Amino acid sequence: MRAKLRFLGLVLLATEMAMAQAAGPPACPVEPGSRPVSLTPAKRPTAAQIQQTAEKGAADPTVIISAEPVGNFGVERYRLADYAECVGSGGCYWADLDAQTRRAEAALDRVIALKNPGEKLAVVLDIDETSMSGFCEMRREDYGFLITEMNHWMTTPQAAMPIPGTVRLFNKALSAGVDVFFITGRWDELREATVKNLEISGFKGWKGLALRVGRQKQMATVEYKSQERQKIVDAGYRIVLNMGDQWSDLNGDARGEVSVKLPNPFYYLP
16 A cells, blocks of 8 residues: 555656746737846856856956855846746746646545535636736746836736636536635735636636725735735635735734745746
8 A cells, every 4th residue: 555655646746847848938928119128248257267266366366356245146047037037947837836736636525525504615716827827927027026117017918927727627627516716915006907817817707805905005915915815705615725826915913724925936926
């Protein structure tokens, strides 16, 4: 029995690795005359080359070097670009993202199998970097996450870039009779564009969509999202799964019975 389970585990691991290797960044279309796809140079030094340059300078007796307690932001952006674009030896964001959404699907399968008749089950999803990706806009901005430019981009059809694993999870939930709610940190002024882009991305038939309104705009993310999840619980639902790319999507009150943290190397929202 142990040998059989070990074999099945190896098969699942191999399958997951194969799927991860197949994952890669989406194509980012560029209209004629618009900004380039990326400001980050395509030929960028590797981490080893950067280290060698620093060591060579430190070994030169004619050079006075400075203390650098904080990592160089430009260098870190090179590493981020490598990870996001799946080049070099630093891993692949898209493979890691898909692997994690498949774990979420497996967790949802287990919940569905144990569902009691008449139970109201809910899945809660974040939107940005969880359901839809801002990769192309962040890449154009040299991975700077410029909020003004990002908010404008969210109003455009180009923002309808679905994350495939989340679309699969969404459809799995709906087909099993599990309602799906979106809770996003976006402000309510973006509601119309958000609804349109969610539907274009393949998210159709969701139960609820919460965006920040009124005093929620000044709330900490954990407080705001806890408040919105509590509304779902008060409506008689069990939140069986909550998925987001930030810890602030998952922490607080009315937590999901299973919380799924997706990778996000681009920005951090407390």
